[in-house]
Amino acid sequence: MTSTATKSSVLTAEMRAKIEALFPRYPTKQAVTLPALHIVNEALRCVPMDAIPEIAAMLELSPAQVYDTLSFYGFFKHEPGGQVRAWVCRSISCALRGGEEVLDSLAHKLCVKPGETTADGKITLEFGECLGLCDFAPAMLANEKVYKNMSVEQVDEVVALLKSQADQGN
Amino acid sequence: MAEFEPVLTANIHKPDSHTLRVYEQGGGYQAIRKVLGGMSPTDVVELVKASNLRGRGGAGFPCGMKWSFLPKDHPGPIYMCVNADESEPATFNNRILMEQDPHQVIEGIIIGCFATKASTAYIYIRYEYPTAFRRLQAAIDECYAAGLLGKNIQGSQFSLDIYLHRGAAAYICGEETGLIESLEGKRAWPRIKPPFPAIEGAFRKPTVVNNIETMACVPHIVNRGADWFKSMGVPSTGPRDAGSYGPKLYCISGHVEKPGCYEMPMGVTTRELVERYGGGVWKGRKGKASIPGGLSMGIMTEKEWDVPLDFAGPGKVGCLGLGTAAVTIMDETTSMIDFLHNSCRFYAHESCGQCTPCREGTSWAERIVHRIKAGKGRLKDLDILLDIASSIGIIPGTTICGLADGAAWPIKNAIAKFRGEFEDDIKRTNPTGWMVEEAVEALELVGLGTGH
Numbered sequence: 001m002t003s004t005a006t007k008s009s010v011l012t013a014e015m016r017a018k019i020e021a022l023f024p025r026y027p028t029k030q031a032v033t034l035p036a037l038h039i040v041n042e043a044l045r046c047v048p049m050d051a052i053p054e055i056a057a058m059l060e061l062s063p064a065q066v067y068d069t070l071s072f073y074g075f076f077k078h079e080p081g082g083q084v085r086a087w088v089c090r091s092i093s094c095a096l097r098g099g100e101e102v103l104d105s106l107a108h109k110l111c112v113k114p115g116e117t118t119a120d121g122k123i124t125l126e127f128g129e130c131l132g133l134c135d136f137a138p139a140m141l142a143n144e145k146v147y148k149n150m151s152v153e154q155v156d157e158v159v160a161l162l163k164s165q166a167d168q169g170n
Numbered sequence: 171m172a173e174f175e176p177v178l179t180a181n182i183h184k185p186d187s188h189t190l191r192v193y194e195q196g197g198g199y200q201a202i203r204k205v206l207g208g209m210s211p212t213d214v215v216e217l218v219k220a221s222n223l224r225g226r227g228g229a230g231f232p233c234g235m236k237w238s239f240l241p242k243d244h245p246g247p248i249y250m251c252v253n254a255d256e257s258e259p260a261t262f263n264n265r266i267l268m269e270q271d272p273h274q275v276i277e278g279i280i281i282g283c284f285a286t287k288a289s290t291a292y293i294y295i296r297y298e299y300p301t302a303f304r305r306l307q308a309a310i311d312e313c314y315a316a317g318l319l320g321k322n323i324q325g326s327q328f329s330l331d332i333y334l335h336r337g338a339a340a341y342i343c344g345e346e347t348g349l350i351e352s353l354e355g356k357r358a359w360p361r362i363k364p365p366f367p368a369i370e371g372a373f374r375k376p377t378v379v380n381n382i383e384t385m386a387c388v389p390h391i392v393n394r395g396a397d398w399f400k401s402m403g404v405p406s407t408g409p410r411d412a413g414s415y416g417p418k419l420y421c422i423s424g425h426v427e428k429p430g431c432y433e434m435p436m437g438v439t440t441r442e443l444v445e446r447y448g449g450g451v452w453k454g455r456k457g458k459a460s461i462p463g464g465l466s467m468g469i470m471t472e473k474e475w476d477v478p479l480d481f482a483g484p485g486k487v488g489c490l491g492l493g494t495a496a497v498t499i500m501d502e503t504t505s506m507i508d509f510l511h512n513s514c515r516f517y518a519h520e521s522c523g524q525c526t527p528c529r530e531g532t533s534w535a536e537r538i539v540h541r542i543k544a545g546k547g548r549l550k551d552l553d554i555l556l557d558i559a560s561s562i563g564i565i566p567g568t569t570i571c572g573l574a575d576g577a578a579w580p581i582k583n584a585i586a587k588f589r590g591e592f593e594d595d596i597k598r599t600n601p602t603g604w605m606v607e608e609a610v611e612a613l614e615l616v617g618l619g620t621g622h
Binding site for chain 1: 247256257258259260261262264265296297298299300301331333335336337338339340341352353354355356357358373421423424425429430431461465496498500504508509512513516519520522
């Protein structure tokens with residue numbers, strides 16, 4: 001056994017460079033907290049607990065400060081989500097046009113509850129609060145793709161599209 | 171009145187409307203050249219004040235007056251925060267402006283920063299708007315390349331940087347001091363005011379926080395003048411009314427044939443919106459109710475649809491205000507219990523947790539309405555809901571920000587305007603007036619008991 005084994009870093013050199021590049025934009029390093037969390041999340045589809053002290057060290061903060069901000073937003077998870085993260089809007093304009101039924105139906109087809117990832121790791125289903133897509137209600141945002149005017153009848157087709165989105169990595 | 175000419179949406183249907191080339195072909199960036207060519211910051215503030223431009227983000231605060239609250243001769247830096255965290259349910263006008271005509275927004279921001287002597291602007295944009303984010307970033311990049319941003323803009327002494335800052339799916343970041351806290355890297359807990367952001371805002375420096383649509387109005391006021399802006403809308407009715415002038419983007423969604431975003435002079439009615447622009451209530455049905463300007467403003471009944479949607483109108487029928495002017499239509503088949511459940515669930519999910527009356531009150535309301543929806547309601551629940559609604563918010567003085575007022579208004583309006591429907595439903599689904607033992611009743615009321 002060796003006692004010199006060091007814990008490997010979660011943040012890659014590329015992530016660190018992206019984070020450092022943002023420092024000149026703000027008068028404090030703390031302001032880079034959310035952007036740094038986004039940089040890690042985009043690369044890893046989560047922000048592992050071990051990344052928090054590393055981010056904190058870069059921003060000259062206590063890990064508790066970074067965790068405090070991270071945990072305020074339900075957005076950042078500690079375990080990787082699916083290749084596609086799909087938010088189905090459940091707020092009023094979508095709900096009036098069947099959004100909640102679409103969400104239920106997708107959950108049923110994918111065998112997950114909102115917030116969970118499919119067994120194959122491809123799709124994380126989420127409910128969204130008003131996505132600002134009310135002109136296309138009921139709507140869903142999957143990574144950066146907008147699904148418009150959805151209906152329960154189209155759910156099989158939507159599942160196929162989500163899977164192909166995951167396979168194509170977009 | 172002359173034929174209305176849309177200006178905010180004049181470009182959006184052109185191919186490549188989001189590019190600098192198309193924006194300039196349509197007369198874009200003439201206003202900033204006019205400003206830099208001979209106006210002083212004070213001139214711009216006075217012009218915007220004279221136009222009576224009121225903030226489009228929800229509160230309707232006069233924009234020029236907000237700018238004039240900044241300390242005079244401050245050594246700087248002064249910051250501008252542009253609120254692109256558009257999260258009010260049913261609202262998407264800013265998304266359309268950012269996606270389809272980002273340069274119009276940026277020109278407004280440049281002029282606003284010149285007027286307020288801000289050297290840095292942060293556009294706080296919600297995470298759920300990836301296309302708007304990319305279009306704005308591309309537009310900002312084009313501006314730097316064209317000398318419209320950066321050092322010594324167009325050879326003037328004025329320098330400005332604009333940065334995009336992405337949110338992470340939290341409604342509270344649309345509250346101006348929550349936005350500032352979030353920008354600073356903290357949880358988005360709104361601040362007690364005063365100090366107002368104009369005195370101590372982002373990074374403890376003087377800060378103006380403006381909405382996207384408000385900024386988009388500014389270049390047109392510079393180009394066409396304050397009188398042009400005031401030629402549209404609903405005039406002031408007295409010293410306490412700042413009037414409702416200018417063009418406005420109205421969103422219409424829900425139970426209409428053609429949901430969309432339409433530009434028209436301030437003061438259109440819900441009925442005109444539905445019939446002339448929304449293609450009528452969908453499926454040939456009749457209307458029952460509407461949200462006048464984002465969920466937080468409460469609800470109007472169909473009989474109230476002739477009230478003008480200006481800053482003062484919705485308040486005359488018991489709503490909280492014009493809000494974001496995002497109208498949602500509910501047809502005659504809509505259950506007000508379902509509506510209220512959806513509303514209460516939203517605010518319970520989005521309460522930031524800082525103030526106990528809001529954190530607890532919004533969750534209690536959600537659980538009570540959930541129980542009513544599940545057929546276990548009692549008539550006295552309606553009074554309990556009203557008691558909660560009248561106890562949370564800035565108006566009763568129990569919370570720091572207005573989120574709880576927005577949570578309360580749909581409850582107040584729904585029960586005041588549709589009480590009979592609630593009572594009939596409760597009597598039908600729970601005719602025996604289901605009760606549990608007194609000892610556990612308090613827990614049952616908030617959904618924590620075991621009695622059902």
